Amino acid sequence: MSTKEGLKLDPGTIPRRKRASVCKCFFFTVAVTAIFLVGVRVVSILSTFRNDLMHPHKWMYQSATLDELEDPGSVVRPLVDRTQAFDIVATVWIRAEATSQIKEAVPPKEVPLFSDTVFQGMTLKDKWAYNEVNLRIPTKVLNSQKLSNMDLRATFALIPNSPSLLEYAVDYSTWIPPSIPRLSVRPLDFPQGSSVKEPSLIDEIIDAYAVNVPLIILKDIKNPCGIRPPSVGEDVSPKDNNDDGGSMEEPTSIPLKKKEPWVLESHPFIVSRSHIRVVDFTMLLNRKAFNQKHKELRSSSCGQGKDVGPKWRKCVPGTYLERGNWETQVRLGILDKSLSKNRTEWAYAPHLSAITNSGPLDLIPVPVNRRNCPTNPLAGNVPIIASDFVNFTWKISYAGRTPPKMTLGNMLSVIGLGKPINMTGTDYEKASHQSEIEVLHALHGQWHHEGSHPRRKATLIASRYFIRFICKVLAVLYWYTLMTTAGISIPGAVLISLADSIKYALLIFHDENSKKSSIPVKIMWSALFSDFPVPALMLKAVLGCSLAWWNGWVPIITIWPASHRERSSRRMDSRTSWIAMALVYLSFAGLYYFLSPGEFDLIPSKGYPDPDPTEPSMISKLEPFTGAPVVWTGQIFQLLLNYRSGTFAGMYKIQTYLTLAISIMSITLRTPIAIGTSPFQDAFTLEILLEFLWAAALAWQAATFAGIPQNFDDLDEE
Secondary structure, eight states: OOHHHHHHHOOOOOOOOOOOOHHHHHHHHHHHHHHHHHHHHHHHHHHHHHHHHHSTTGGGBOSSOTTTOSOGGGEEEESSOTTOOEEEEEEEEEEOTTOOSOOSSSOOOEEEEEEEEEEEEEOTTOOOEEEEEEEEEEOTGGGOSSOOTTSEEEEEEEEEOSSOGGGGEEEEEESSOTTSOOOOOSOTTTTTTSOOOOOOHHHHHHHHTOEEEEOEEEEEEEOTTSSOOSOGGGOOOOOOOSSSSSOSSSOOOOOOOOOOTTTEEEEEEEEOEEEEEEEOOOOOEEHHHHHHHHHHHHHHGGGTTSSSOOOGGGOOOOOHHHHTTOSEEEEEEEEETTTTEEEEEEEEOOOEEEEOOOOGGGEEEOOOOSSOOSSOOOTTSOOOOOOSEEEEEEEEEEEEEOHHHHHHHHHHHHHTOOSOOOTTSOHHHHHHHHHHHHHHHHTTTOOSSTTBOHHHHHHHHHHHHHHHHHHHHHHHHHHHSOOOOTTOOHHHHHHHHHHHHHHHHHHHHSOTTTTTSOHHHHHHHHHHHSSTHHHHHHHHHHTTEEEEEETTTEEEEEEOOOOHHHHHHHHHHTTSOHHHHHHHHHHHHHHHHHTOTTTOEEEOOBSOOOOOOOOOOHHHHHHHHHSHHHHHHHHHHHHHHHHHHTEEOSSOHHHHHHHHHHHHHHHHTTSHHHHBTOSOBOOEEHHHHHHHHHHHHHHHHHHHSEEOOOSSTTOOOO
């Protein structure tokens, strides 16, 4: 063997593996440990949240049955169990005309307008019970300048059918201090027409855990007079700020506040729909733990312990998560046959609550003229022709809710109730808001229409939002980690990114509230939490830009030369005629300019009035030329390149399937499959059809063509 051949076979000196850096090893260990600890903490928080949701107040549970206990007095049992039938009595009260104003010391005198049993033979397991009551309400009291939402209210009392534990009651304790007068629950002559009788102990207990529901909401309307009234500074008009967002839980009293009535004026509206819920909870509770929470609540309720003494208007019921079933405690005397005398046992009352948030179509304007307009009213406002009575149908529903459903429904409703009711809005806006409210009410077991599927609709809407978020994350990851533009249509990506960037810029700077908001904060928010990172990353990828540091501290932008495979892809992409693509763009521009696919209904909507014509904004004027037509043209560039190359690029394949799923959900939400017999059905527009066809084409290409490998093997520079 020659020396030359030996040199070829000799591998030479093999370089030793470099010694690992101690600092890098240390930081890597710290990072892994920190991630592990954070993960453990997150899992612990989620586990605690799940346990609190599935079993609220679990620390109070007694892990035994009533038969296993030696001393039944050591636990608190449910006054109403799952086999106990009961009736629900509704009473409507109105403030007496002689009472000119509400005093803090005592409740106002009230007159019952209706009192009767609205649901019979109910149990905690029953759902979707519904009834209607025709009411005739006098309007003289509602014409007062000093009006509270409790001037017209309803009470709901749960009366167990005989036999029941209530028949063994000997005493009770409630969360309201004895020194505070209480609002009436049922008239003394209940049922109406019977002789007047003093309430018994059983009646007092039933009234103690009853629930009050205001039937008046004060909402802002346009000034019906059309002019600024005189003596503005002396006018006091109440403002209802209880129902604009927040929880759908128990009602609260509304304080009177001064406002500027010549711009907007509060007008009384009657709530024509009420939903009553009873928590389906029958676990045994530890007597000591129960008594401790009951005493704490009793000593701190109704404003006790504050600078101002307790008052009846501050006796606001709490949520189930806050108070559970320990608002009312009943002492029972049950005969012990072995001792031939009564033994003491304890029971907790059921937790009743009501949904107080109503949709705009559930609010009936009271025909009163509280402004005494000197001129004719403006057209289109709430009628101010005075009438002595207002007739309406009061819709009442009932559902038993398990603690997890009750708690979860309250949490989810808080998320979706940030939008206030605008009674000065258009009919279309009111119908749209009503549709949203009906979906939220379904979280509490309330169905507005028989045969509708609001929870199915809510599930589809929530799933669609979640999948859209996943698609945004996938798009950011795709363009951020893209190593080669082979298979990417450069003109298409540039068109899409520029169109989206212009759209976001217009949304940020052309804002009606731009003077009040901070532009830098909005830019940062859009850059981090909206779709804006995607077009920015697209431009960075297709231009081959990267950030480098000159002298270690000066940032500079460098552009990498294209590889052989990228140049080949661009040559294939250049086969697309720019004249043809210009015609495609002009076709889409004409389509969006003349037809507006987002408003062109292939299947018209149902239940929504036509929107009122509005002055088009700058964004809407530019949309037919700089928005969707440009994006559609760029997407067609990418579809054609995928077809010619026989490969798929532009997004992850999984994202195409998710995009198709979103499109199918959007179509399903406009069919009876999702909404059932609901009177509200969104229109199936031409734009939804175009999005479905595009998503289907992408999904077909993703399933048929091979993907582009993301590696450096072919990033050679020739």
